[in-house]
Amino acid sequence: MIVVPGPASQSLGKKIAESLEAQVVPVKVKTFPDGEYALRFEGDVADEEVVVVQTTGPPQDTNLMQLLLMLDALKDLRAKKVTAVVPYLAFARQDKRFLGSEAVSAETIVKLIEACGIDRFVTVNIHSENTLKKFSVPTDNLSAITPLAEYFKGRGLKDVFSLSPDKGAVGLAEEADRVLGGGHGWLQKERDRYTGEIQVEEKCLNVKGRDVIVFDDIISTGGTTATAIEMLKSQGAQRVYAACAHPLLIGDAINKIVNSGAEEIVGTDSLPNSVRTVSLAPLITEALAR
Numbered sequence: 252m253i254v255v256p257g258p259a260s261q262s263l264g265k266k267i268a269e270s271l272e273a274q275v276v277p278v279k280v281k282t283f284p285d286g287e288y289a290l291r292f293e294g295d296v297a298d299e300e301v302v303v304v305q306t307t308g309p310p311q312d313t314n315l316m317q318l319l320l321m322l323d324a325l326k327d328l329r330a331k332k333v334t335a336v337v338p339y340l341a342f343a344r345q346d347k348r349f350l351g352s353e354a355v356s357a358e359t360i361v362k363l364i365e366a367c368g369i370d371r372f373v374t375v376n377i378h379s380e381n382t383l384k385k386f387s388v389p390t391d392n393l394s395a396i397t398p399l400a401e402y403f404k405g406r407g408l409k410d411v412f413s414l415s416p417d418k419g420a421v422g423l424a425e426e427a428d429r430v431l432g433g434g435h436g437w438l439q440k441e442r443d444r445y446t447g448e449i450q451v452e453e454k455c456l457n458v459k460g461r462d463v464i465v466f467d468d469i470i471s472t473g474g475t476t477a478t479a480i481e482m483l484k485s486q487g488a489q490r491v492y493a494a495c496a497h498p499l500l501i502g503d504a505i506n507k508i509v510n511s512g513a514e515e516i517v518g519t520d521s522l523p524n525s526v527r528t529v530s531l532a533p534l535i536t537e538a539l540a541r
């Protein structure tokens with residue numbers, strides 16, 4: 252097996268290759284003055300099973316385009332089997348028409364990836380599992396929540412309450428609770444589709460004097476997590492932590508969450524970030540080796 256760590260997932264890709272004891276084939280990017288680029292594999296891929304690791308966070312357009320160029324070229328270079336490992340799938344939140352005649356971006360991205368002739372698609376905590384149903388090839392949606400919860404357990408946190416800041420993501424809190432015990436719950440969040448502003452319904456959570464971890468798939472502006480933490484603090488929660496699979500952490504997200512009363516933000520290496528991370532390498536390696 253060969254692993255190609257894509258330009259956006261150099262470190263994670265190399266870790267996965269190391270755990271799989273697989274050969275690494277580097278990909279070189281040559282950027283032209285107008286911003287276009289050429290990609291070149293520095294090794295032979297013909298007749299090989301190839302795993303490409305490329306996340307698609309900001310800059311999404313470039314990372315997606317480079318993913319597509321790599322996948323398509325590998326098939327053209329006669330790779331035997333191509334697996335796309337895309338820890339964070341960009342545009343996955345636009346998985347339906349929320350407002351009138353919108354483009355359903357998640358479906359378009361799936362069509363483009365599939366058109367490159369891949370044999371398998373692996374991702375982590377995709378925003379909606381329904382998006383994966385659009386693929387005709389086998390897919391895996393791995394979850395970073397168990398490794399995140401294990402990280403907190405390993406730090407000695409006991410009897411911790413797990414909270415999802417959005418009812419639609421209650422499965423994340425349930426999953427964390429299976430590791431942490433201590434119960435779980437969720438909040439009801441509504442987002443204004445025009446302004447992007449969120450409203451979280453006040454709810455009594457019985458967290459007085461307790462430690463709580465807020466689990467979400469994505470932290471982008473930090474608004475959702477910070478609002479949940481403020482509510483927890485106002486109800487007397489003791490220590491509150493923020494955890495997510497995909498730490499986009501745009502703008503002043505970190506300050507916003509810390510100022511809301513969080514002890515710490517913990518993410519994964521699905522995206523480059525400056526908070527504490529739990530690596531996805533063991534999770535992805537295990538799936539690839541299965």
Ligand code: R5P
Binds near residue numbers: 473475
């Ligand atoms: C949305 O439904 C996601 O699950 C996250 O809750 C959302 O992306 C977080 O966004 P933000 O950090 O900007 O509030």
